[in-house]
Amino acid sequence: MHTDSPAPRSAPPTTPRPQPLDRSAFAVFRPIQTRWEDNDVYGHVNNVVYYSWFDTAVNGWLIENGALDIHQGKVIGLVVHTQCHYFASLAFPQALAIGIRIAHQGRSSVRYQLGVFAQDESSSAALGEFTHVYVDAQTRRPTVLPQPLQDLLERTS
Amino acid sequence: MHTDSPAPRSAPPTTPRPQPLDRSAFAVFRPIQTRWEDNDVYGHVNNVVYYSWFDTAVNGWLIENGALDIHQGKVIGLVVHTQCHYFASLAFPQALAIGIRIAHQGRSSVRYQLGVFAQDESSSAALGEFTHVYVDAQTRRPTVLPQPLQDLLERTS
């Protein structure tokens, strides 16, 4: 990095850092059990693991509500974007809850916002997002959201 | 969702979807070996796994260049934000490379941009970011970037 051309690195982060959300911001909560392997060498849950919890919380919720059929579905929810802001560390064996809210619903896509809550904490230790785009399992082209999913999202607002 | 109050869900995604980057955008490349477990039920690498590759690529690069000492370091690089845009699917047993570029360097933080490249592909199959904030291992308060890291970032521009 030359001092006379700092431009590429002096750009601000692309998005302002959000604040933790309270439990009241979320429509649905799913319990999450931490695992021994979730802790990394620093003794806290590694950043990667949060995304595993998001997959588990959202897909578990979809399956229980008939809005996702892993084995027979003709449409697949492809993940096109994920992100997470981390506010406070967590560690196995803590018990957690993931709050789910629908941040955006489009014709063929849905964006979830996920709050990670330690037990008895009202403020989220982390705040994630991920966006599913629904595609035909064969052609992999975007398709309208499956009706059972539309119904579930409707009920969850 | 009531049709007369669509507001919370009609907001556009927070950031416009970026385009894949070419290999030429990256300063450093790290080989990544896929694992059997990386593939999920759909036969492609699960979205979570990309973050595991990012950790491995960046921390491996830092360690090899003397800019991270897992066991003895007095400062720790806490991950405060990660994100990934997915453009094309990947699958075990593909061999991959992760391109690393320094997107932003601050006083106590550094933001990396990561490109995931399939072999012989010039355009990234995914584009990730993650931001380390350096803190004192004891107090967990932000501290200036360690000198060996500053030196490495300087050499990598």
Added chain:
Amino acid sequence: MHTDSPAPRSAPPTTPRPQPLDRSAFAVFRPIQTRWEDNDVYGHVNNVVYYSWFDTAVNGWLIENGALDIHQGKVIGLVVHTQCHYFASLAFPQALAIGIRIAHQGRSSVRYQLGVFAQDESSSAALGEFTHVYVDAQTRRPTVLPQPLQDLLERTS
């Protein structure tokens, strides 16, 4: 493989295949939540994941009973052997329980037997074992089982 020297491959498996055990064989049960990532490309839980459950079940039980202190312990339980027999397939989002029994208690080691039970099933879907040898965290030499662990094992018989 030459037909006149089949010896190396014609040897029988080293141990006879055990039968599933019933819930009554176990002294302690720990709930286990499956995760989306546990399923592999065949739509069932991958063989590796069972060991992650064993770690979680045993270490969680030890921690809750004051018999393991991850961060401050002067002794560490090194895993020297693990094994698992798989009898029936499992899949996310099934809820599971891990049964724990003490198969062998030595001066510096303890061998656990683990039964994996699907909800409402009395017979184990898998049967695992793992052996901890306790060593001094500094010297890595075998040491007597910590007193809190001895007490817990005593109470669990």
Added chain:
Amino acid sequence: MHTDSPAPRSAPPTTPRPQPLDRSAFAVFRPIQTRWEDNDVYGHVNNVVYYSWFDTAVNGWLIENGALDIHQGKVIGLVVHTQCHYFASLAFPQALAIGIRIAHQGRSSVRYQLGVFAQDESSSAALGEFTHVYVDAQTRRPTVLPQPLQDLLERTS
């Protein structure tokens, strides 16, 4: 545990502890790249991860040699037993090799022995086994080993 009925815990381990094997015992070697996440809170690779390497090494070898077709195969190799003896600790970012030898070949099953080798080490840091039983993908009943697999095993003796 009552002192007058120590029987259940005084039984010896089911199998004598084997010794590490030398590289010369193995017919095939597969490189394995460690990952940041492989290290657990103690700073060494967690016991579970070795099985992930075994899956990756054996399945990668089978796929490259045309003996496993994940997506179209009419037969599936179910894992019915796995085990691992751990002799020396390993840690990210070490580069490893997995040695593969055919320990037993039956009509519908094959048992692999796996040696885990740190770079420049001739003696295995761990010694694993796992047993595939081949079943029809639809009926899940044992079937004869696929011909391409039989051919590969033959060439590997």
